[in-house]
Amino acid sequence: MTSSINTSMGLREWLMLVTLSVLWGASFFFVGVAVAELPPLTIVTLRVGLAAITLWFIVLVMGLRPPKRLKIWVVFLVMGLLNNVIPFSLIVWGQTYIESGLASVLNATTPLFGVVVAGLLLADERATALKLVGVAIGFVGVVMMIGMPSLDITKQVSILAQIAILVAALSYALASVFGRRFKAMGLNPIIIAAGQVTGSTLILAPIAIYVDGPLELFGPAAPSLAVWASILTLAVFSTALAYVLYFKILASSGATNILLVTLLVPISAILLGLMFLNESLEWIHFAGMALIAVGLSAIDGRLWRRKNL
Template sequence: MGKLYGALFVLSLIWGTSFLFIKILLENLAPSAVVFGRCLFGAAALALIIFFQKREFLVKGAPWRKLLLVGFLNNALPWYFISVSETQISSSLASVINASTPIWTLIIGTVLFSARLKGRQWIGILIGFAGIIILSDIRPGDFVSGNLFGIGFMSAAAACYGAGAHLTKKYLVDLPIIHISFYTLLAATMISFVAMLATAPDSLPQLVQSENLLPLLGLGSFGSGIAYLFYFYLVKEGSAELASLVTYIVPGTALIWGAVLLDESIHLSMIFGLLVIFSGVYISTGKKTGKKGKPAAA
């Protein structure tokens, strides 16, 4: 579990800046263009890694249809939903709603994938979500007063992540992690390119403008390419439920980045919220993961 917890924390550090990068890019790009740029830069980063590691790009007998399905459900579709939602709601509210991913993962696993769950798993998830509310200082009234359109799209993105993680665990566990990451992002790149041409064709030249390159590098190459190596490692070696817990830690690492890079203050309530989140993660993952190829009953 030590390596899995380490990967979980590193992934949360990388993804701690994602909502900020999306918000910045939406100032100049349409949501579909943000998704295409994110997928393109991510796939390019993984292609370079495969090239320098002298791996084969083509996997003989690879489940291409399943890779396409996971690329659609785990990348292209939720990233489009997130981008659309952030045109309507704040990045902080988006990150809180995104933290419902573990709950969606448990529900989808129970209903569609016959995942075995225990009471402590549900308790840990709910404790962690309570910690998110404390950490972000989001009150119940904020959900009511917020744009329902944006909240709905963000919730749909969280549900897509849950479904994508379970599909990966069920169908792609025998593939190398680098190939799962690259080919699902490649599939998402093709899907999002068609979507961008259909909805915002004028955005293509804007992708190479200087003010967009740095955010795309952070969001795509690091936040999508390299980050997905850690994400699929968590899914493959741990479980879909474990990987989804990264969304609980991301708001905390976002606070860390804010303190380090923007000199933002950290209040006592934030520290308490982080402790609640970590306790929830520990409770829900305290038991060892299940056998390889099956979701763990933490």
């Protein structure tokens, strides 16, 4: 019998979701630094490979035991493909042609796909009219914050790069539904996160070496310190730590709610820019944040039900 999901998130889940959005919001910046010197597949392979090393070290320190059943490792490989290999590769490739702001907007369509996919495939997460309205309102807020001019394809923005980010969003949605099976397996979230990024590394490493060639660690073509710092931050914080939070939220609150993080990512990106890059917020940003807050409250549902809406 499958354990039930609490589709209305509590304060603990919301705090984890906001933390996750900050970790993933920062990843767009660090990817932007890395793509200046490294090819996409190499970046993604380093990201998941170093994250795997980090997570397995934590597993050993905690005295946890890796699963031995082949079935579980097959699930890890599929989850790694859907949640890392496909979306990470497409997003990093897309960011070589489009700006990170546009990439985050397109990535924020994930809940649109997620509500539909979860509604079709999960009996306990059917897409209600209120959830659909909430996702639509939230996405409008995201577009407002980044600004419509950045979506103008006449400004030589690659259409293929935009499509790639949308396919990545769909892959994230499918992964959130597929990942629900981990709850029934009773695995520790750290084990799940470690297994997923390990599966991703096993898939990506040979492909990256074949397509991009071996990474040069020394010499004129070696990555700069700034790039290595970005890769390490991506691996340890935006991947290893982020996926521990991801699987905790997924287990307690379900596939639809975990996808709300993609609506919060642009907010965290703007706030990080305000704090560390001396950027300023305009009224349009606050208006966008307000719409996103309304959209999130509609998807969560509790406030709207209290108002009998």
